[in-house]
Amino acid sequence: MPQTVTLQREQTTDVYHHLGERLKETSLDICGMMFLYSNANPPQLEERVREILQHGSGLDDYEVLKDAQTRTLAILLPGLTLDAAHYQALLLKQQLQETVKDADPRITLAVFPGQVEPTPGVLKQMAESTKLSTSSDIHIFTKEEAAEEAGRILIVDNDATVREFLEIRLKMQGYETLAAHDGTSALELIEKWEPDLVLTELNLYGIDGLPFIHQIQQLPVDNTPKIVVLTEQRVEQTISQCFKHGVDDYVTKPFSPVELDARIHRCFH
Structure with a gap:
């Protein structure tokens, strides 16, 4: 196997491993998790997401990571219930549509702890599900989908x-x-x-x-x-x-x- 492929996979895996560790380490009882993808991949998308979260969300605590391979953004939302995370997703989606040309964001949500364990495999599955989505509706990730995770x-x-x-x-x-x-x-x-x-x-x-x-x-x-x-x-x-x-x-x-x-x-x- 070419070394570059191995290194690329390891780096990608580390994004989800880091997210999994953060979800385990959070001192709060609940934590929202949002994945966002834009097929157009506008160059300013990540910067704009950070600006919206910093100035327009009212959130004090969040973390944004990017998976370069799937081009998805992972947004950690400590302390947010599913309803609160869904509200933030609606705000983010609306502002991206208004300010970023051709953004057409796809968003997947989950809350941990919940019906799904936040393993690196499940988190990567959420990211890939977001990328493959054909609907602009915000998607709630379910335990049925997680059960389909490839070994x-x-x-x-x-x-x-x-x-x-x-x-x-x-x-x-x-x-x-x-x-x-x-x-x-x-x-x-x-x-x-x-x-x-x-x-x-x-x-x-x-x-x-x-x-x-x-x-x-x-x-x-x-x-x-x-x-x-x-x-x-x-x-x-x-x-x-x-x-x-x-x-x-x-x-x-x-x-x-x-x-x-x-x-x-x-x-x-």
Whole structure:
């Protein structure tokens, strides 16, 4: 995988990771979350949004971040209920339509805590939903939409060909993927990106095998990812030790892609 692509994905992920952390850290009981997108992408849009919030909203506390990849603006509104956040969204929409040519803003709202957990994946899903919206009506994000969130899979393998094949196949099935070529970079990505599942070879550069499995399970993440081993190792004792150490499934190479699909699917259901 080209390094530039990996870095771009990590930077994008950090926007939603930061938002998730801020939502957890807020000392207030409730926090509004607004995503805003304009298909025309006027260059002054972000600046104008900040001006409106600063001078025309009556808000004392807010935070604006931009996801450069989806070109959406994320607006954190501490202390606002859904009704209050909706009112602010209406004001912002009206003023943008009046002052920014071709703005035609699309807005998605949610409030946390609520029916949806503010994971980085859910927040990114909100941003993408905003970008794909064809309606100018303000949209309230629901738990039903969050339930459709694609699972995140981190692929760990020394072989670039295997990584590329797995990424293409898993993306075609709707999963969100990243890849790492060794155990050390994989551990860093797990902590940053918080995947739902790690699909890993045991023979890796640096840390590998059972120590690598153990390190995954010791990481300070909210939800420890499930682990599916995809490896050339066929020793019965190794397989047994992996399951004893909490591995969810074990597949040997060469493997049937259809069988692997089924094994991964079972981990998500």
